[in-house]
Amino acid sequence: MSSKPNTTSPLKPIANESYILPGFATAKTNALLTAIEGVIQVAPLRQMHTPGGFKMAAQLTNCGKYGWVTDSHGYRYQTTDPETNLSWPTMPELIHQLALEAASACGFAHFKPDVCLINCYQPGAGMGLHQDKDEKDFSAPIVSVSLGVPAIFLFGGAKRQDKPSAYLLKNGDVVVWGGEDRLRFHGVQPIKLAHHPMTGQKRFNLTIRQAA
Numbered sequence: 274m275s276s277k278p279n280t281t282s283p284l285k286p287i288a289n290e291s292y293i294l295p296g297f298a299t300a301k302t303n304a305l306l307t308a309i310e311g312v313i314q315v316a317p318l319r320q321m322h323t324p325g326g327f328k329m330a331a332q333l334t335n336c337g338k339y340g341w342v343t344d345s346h347g348y349r350y351q352t353t354d355p356e357t358n359l360s361w362p363t364m365p366e367l368i369h370q371l372a373l374e375a376a377s378a379c380g381f382a383h384f385k386p387d388v389c390l391i392n393c394y395q396p397g398a399g400m401g402l403h404q405d406k407d408e409k410d411f412s413a414p415i416v417s418v419s420l421g422v423p424a425i426f427l428f429g430g431a432k433r434q435d436k437p438s439a440y441l442l443k444n445g446d447v448v449v450w451g452g453e454d455r456l457r458f459h460g461v462q463p464i465k466l467a468h469h470p471m472t473g474q475k476r477f478n479l480t481i482r483q484a485a
């Protein structure tokens with residue numbers, strides 16, 4: 274359960290326990306992208322397959338104690354990168370700290386993030402409506418950081434059929450959802466062709482989570 278939001282920066286509520294924090298990470302864009310680059314050098318971006326055999330549109334990698342993976346055996350978290358059998362790179366402190374601050378600003382005080390999933394979207398790539406439900410403890414929120422070209426984020430309800438609302442997410446915007454909203458369906462519309470000075474045509478998204 275979250276207590277009252279605790280912040281001096283603007284919070285845009287999108288549900289009872291869900292917020293967009295516009296520009297919360299913008300000042301850290303360069304450092305975040307440098308940190309992501311370091312992760313990608315050790316654990317390269319790759320396209321994974323869903324259990325049903327479809328290729329995910331976004332490329333992904335992870336850092337932290339755990340990483341989220343998907344293949345013919347299902348969706349899960351594991352401590353090693355299936356490509357290299359090495360441990361995932363350590364979560365950069367900058368990302369860890371940002372996630373704690375964003376969660377705390379939204380009233381989620383006891384967040385212990387142990388995974389950062391890094392998604393990389395090229396123009397045309399999106400993500401269908403889904404729930405983040407492979408984590409053990411749904412009392413921990415999800416913190417999602419957008420970098421690079423903009424995206425339309427879809428935030429729905431508890432049921433797949435619930436009509437989602439659409440929100441424009443720009444470089445540096447952060448979304449936090451948890452508590453009663455933790456299992457809301459969400460997704461990303463196919464990314465439009467655009468240019469960002471730091472990422473070119475790409476959008477990166479970090480979802481910082483507590484897997485265990």
Ligand SMILES: O=C(O)CCC(=O)C(=O)O
Pocket residue numbers: 390392400405417424426459460461478480
């Ligand atoms: O890219 C985004 O904004 C959302 C990503 C997401 O929902 C996920 O990786 O589970």
Ligand SMILES: [Fe+2]
Pocket residue numbers: 403404405459
């Ligand atoms: Fe998600």
